[in-house]
Amino acid sequence: MQQITNTVLMVRPVAFRMNEQTAVNNYFQEDLNDDNVNERAQAEFDAFVTKLRGVGVNVVVVDDVKEEDTPDSIFPNNWVSFHENGQIALYPMFAENRRKERRLEYFAKLEEEGFKITNIVDYTAAEEEDYFLEGTGSLILDRENQKAYCAISPRADEDLLIEFCEDFEFTPVIFHANQDVGGKRKPIYHTNVMMCVAEEFAVIxxxxxxxxxxxxxxxxHLKKDGKEIVVISEAQMHEFAGNMLQVKGAFDKKYLVMSARAHESLNPDQIAKIEKYCEILSSDLEVIETCGGGSARCMLAEVFLPKE
Incomplete structure (x- = not known):
């Protein structure tokens, strides 16, 4: 299986703001109290898409729908994942207003691009029992070695993780990850803010x-699979230095995608380790990060579906 892809699905926001329903356990979010926050987020989104396309990444952009009032629609990686066997997984979401982000009509756009969908594996019924697993926010997939790294949290249920691993033939690597919040250690809401697994290395x-x-x-597990470990600090994690994704551009050139804020937080040694394997591509996502509490990786739903 491939670890990285050339195609990503991105959702352009229309109602972006700080989501009060996710702020209860996403300690990265802050309210900017700015009436133009959606326009500013759109400008960051568009500039990011332009940068990705500029290096040859195939970005499939779909537009959010205003009527649904989905402030976090810019982060599609939490509700869907696309797999090489033609399967799509749909995930149960913690915040009720995020459940409306699951829009199956987006898949038609992928089919128009020649991608083949064979089956949808739907875990969303778990929401009725208050169990959640928020896609590749909760799951860091090492697709090549078929491992799913997951930090258990209110948004990542262990039983659901094991069910996903059985269905998609991954080995679960389960742990707990915490951050300092007002002098207490509290669970980090998504594994993908503290960890990224690329082809030859892992940032953690x-x-x-x-x-x-x-x-x-x-x-x-990481060392056994030959990954070079790039260790970041908790302070760097708060600058979204764990929220990265490796992608392929034109001529299969590899890029590690992150925000400008994450990039600026890295020290020369960490940058040198990453640049041994790929180029860094960063974009300013300050408004999206501050209000949304998510960064570059959360905005990218990787498409591994086979082509017709």
Whole structure:
């Protein structure tokens, strides 16, 4: 299986703002109290798309619908994942207003591009029982080695993770990741803010994994699969330095995509380790990060579907 793809699905926002329903356990969010916040987010989104397309990434852009009032629609990776066997997974979402983001009509746009969908695996019924698993926000998929790294949280249920792994033939690597919130250690809402797995390396905030045995186990898996470990600090994680995604551009050239804020937080040693394997592509996402509490990786739903 391939670890990285040339195609991503992105959703252009129409009602972007700080989502009060997700702010209860996403400690990265802040309200900017700005009436122009959606326009500013759209400008960041458009500039990001232009940068990605500029290096040859195939970006499929779909437009959100105003009537649905979905402030977090810019982060599609939480409700859907696309797989090489033609399957699509749909995920149960913690915030009620995020459930309206699951719009199956978006898939028609992928089919127009020649992608083949064989089956939809739907986990969304778990919402009725208050169990959640928020896509590749919760799951860091090492597709090549068929492992799913997951930090258990209110948005990542262990039983659902195991069900996903059985269905898609991944081995679960389960742990707990915490951050300091007002002097207390609280679960990090999504694994993808503290960890990124690329082809040859992994970026990870180890100090969030408080349990030494769990930390050792995660490292053992990454090292066994030959990944060079790029360790970031909790302070860097708060600048979204864990929220990165490796993609392919023109001529299969590899890029590690991140926000300008994440890029600026990295030290020369970390940058050198990453640049051994690929170029860094960063874009200013300040408004999206501040209000949305998510960054570059959250905006990219990777498309691994086969072509017709």
């Amino acid at each position: 905030c180890l100090e969030t994994i408080d349990d030494k045995k769990e930390r050792k186990n995660v490292l053992k």
